[in-house]
Amino acid sequence: QNAIYRAGIADARPTVPTDFGELExxxxxxxxxxxxxxxAGGAGEGATMRANRxxxxxxxxxxxxxxxxxxxxxxxxxxxxxxxxPLLLSPVxxxxxxxxxxxxxxxxxxxxxxxxYILSNQGSSAMEDVTTAMDTVAAGAPRxxxxxxxxxxxxxxxxxxxxEATGASAVAxxxxxxxxxxxxxxxxxxxxxxxxxxxxxQYTGDPRFRAIVDEKVANPDPEAESPKPxxxxxxxxxxxxxxxxxxxxxxxxxxxxxxxxxxxxxxYSRPSLSWTDIAGLRARTSLPIVLKGILHxxxxxxxxxxxxxxxxxxxxxxxxxxxxxxxxxALVDVVDAVGxxxxxxxxxxxxxxxxxxxxxxxxxxxxxIGRPHMYGLxxxxxxxxxxxxxxxTAELDLTMGLSGHTDVASLDRGALSKLDY
Ligand code: FNR
Numbered sequence: 001q002n003a004i005y006r007a008g009i010a011d012a013r014p015t016v017p018t019d020f021g022e023l024e025x026x027x028x029x030x031x032x033x034x035x036x037x038x039x040a041g042g043a044g045e046g047a048t049m050r051a052n053r054x055x056x057x058x059x060x061x062x063x064x065x066x067x068x069x070x071x072x073x074x075x076x077x078x079x080x081x082x083x084x085x086p087l088l089l090s091p092v093x094x095x096x097x098x099x100x101x102x103x104x105x106x107x108x109x110x111x112x113x114x115x116x117y118i119l120s121n122q123g124s125s126a127m128e129d130v131t132t133a134m135d136t137v138a139a140g141a142p143r144x145x146x147x148x149x150x151x152x153x154x155x156x157x158x159x160x161x162x163x164e165a166t167g168a169s170a171v172a173x174x175x176x177x178x179x180x181x182x183x184x185x186x187x188x189x190x191x192x193x194x195x196x197x198x199x200x201x202q203y204t205g206d207p208r209f210r211a212i213v214d215e216k217v218a219n220p221d222p223e224a225e226s227p228k229p230x231x232x233x234x235x236x237x238x239x240x241x242x243x244x245x246x247x248x249x250x251x252x253x254x255x256x257x258x259x260x261x262x263x264x265x266x267x268y269s270r271p272s273l274s275w276t277d278i279a280g281l282r283a284r285t286s287l288p289i290v291l292k293g294i295l296h297x298x299x300x301x302x303x304x305x306x307x308x309x310x311x312x313x314x315x316x317x318x319x320x321x322x323x324x325x326x327x328x329x330a331l332v333d334v335v336d337a338v339g340x341x342x343x344x345x346x347x348x349x350x351x352x353x354x355x356x357x358x359x360x361x362x363x364x365x366x367x368x369i370g371r372p373h374m375y376g377l378x379x380x381x382x383x384x385x386x387x388x389x390x391x392x393t394a395e396l397d398l399t400m401g402l403s404g405h406t407d408v409a410s411l412d413r414g415a416l417s418k419l420d421y
Pocket of ligand 1: 038039040090091092093094120121122123146174292314315316317318319347348349350368369370371372
């Protein structure tokens with residue numbers, strides 16, 4: 001944080017706002033209305049997004065003094081890697097709505113800081129391309145892959161093989177989005193990211209996905225094959241063809257538009273996903289397994305019972321179930337249930353270094369940041385992402401020092417007081 005204050009003295013202003021409120025306002029101005037609705041929006045009336053903030057506000061830091069905090073370390077160990085700070089970048093699908101090559105920019109920013117980027121299954125660049133880009137910044141920079149479990153098990157295996165080949169250090173299986181939540185901001189604009197050709201980059205180069213589509217083309221379903229696609233459908237297809245990389249896909253969309261889009265919509269998620277599938281995952285990948293979207297302590301217990309390597313307590317940034325528990329409230333319950341038995345990460349509503357401090361003190365091993373890094377992307381691309389993450393890290397460091405703590409492992413609930421108003 002000293003560097004940031006020194007820059008201030010030298011009259012060199014930060015290039016993105018250092019507070020979340022202004023960051024969000026400026027990012028909104030920089031985005032199209034559809035991109036803003038998709039990125040900033042939440043489920044229903046926004047109750048879960050508010051609950052995320054309320055849960056954080058209920059806990060107050062109680063600083064300690066005279067403890068010599070001149071030497072501090074934020075570093076943690078996670079799945080065999082040493083990270084400079086207990087922070088990761090949450091997976092965000094369809095980031096291409098915000099900026100071209102969004103995942104490349106975010107991946108490079110993460111790599112420049114040594115923080116893991118959890119690349120989305122619905123990313124706007126293929127995982128191989130993001131890996132190559134990250135490696136140009138820092139060879140072997142930590143990256144995770146986030147999986148949406150497809151109805152096609154062959155595709156699940158193919159994604160796992162590719163994630164392993166790109167050197168991912170974990171696979172995060174997202175459990176809370178077997179269907180998209182009720183998101184009025186998007187619905188009111190009639191806009192879904194996939195319909196804008198975003199979020200399908202992991203698929204179009206995938207050998208198993210191609211095989212599925214080829215099969216569908218060879219055996220068309222006469223019911224599904226409408227002779228006259230609507231104007232909207234045609235527009236969608238044209239935009240998908242334009243955005244998705246690869247001649248194979250463009251060619252396919254050209255010749256068999258319906259088959260292409262229907263295949264994608266049919267296979268990208270699996271609402272029937274159950275604990276049995278998770279139990280079988282260990283035998284299917286060598287990667288550490290992290291379950292994302294756990295809120296109930298009983299689910300946390302079940303996850304630990306299956307021997308998963310970690311969980312991410314998350315309500316998907318308030319985008320799935322409106323009226324659900326704030327993620328920090330859920331974190332407290334989950335830590336009480338399974339603390340110390342698996343790695344516990346948390347996201348949803350975390351905006352500042354002080355928020356991260358609270359999450360750690362409540363028992364999280366690390367926190368993930370979603371929208372803030374996307375706002376940095378909207379304002380300044382790769383540099384903006386890096387600056388947002390560096391600012392949160394700097395504020396965490398300062399909060400620790402000023403509260404009397406020198407390393408993250410020693411943070412516990414004794415650093416906080418729960419307010420009862
Ligand atoms: C997400 N999130 C998400 N999660 C996931 O597992 N796969 C995905 O593809 C996406 N896509 C996505 C898009 C957008 C625009 C947002 C805002 C979020 C959820 C994300 O990983 C994370 O859980 C939340 O963003 C964390 O909350 P905050 O920090 O945004 O409040």
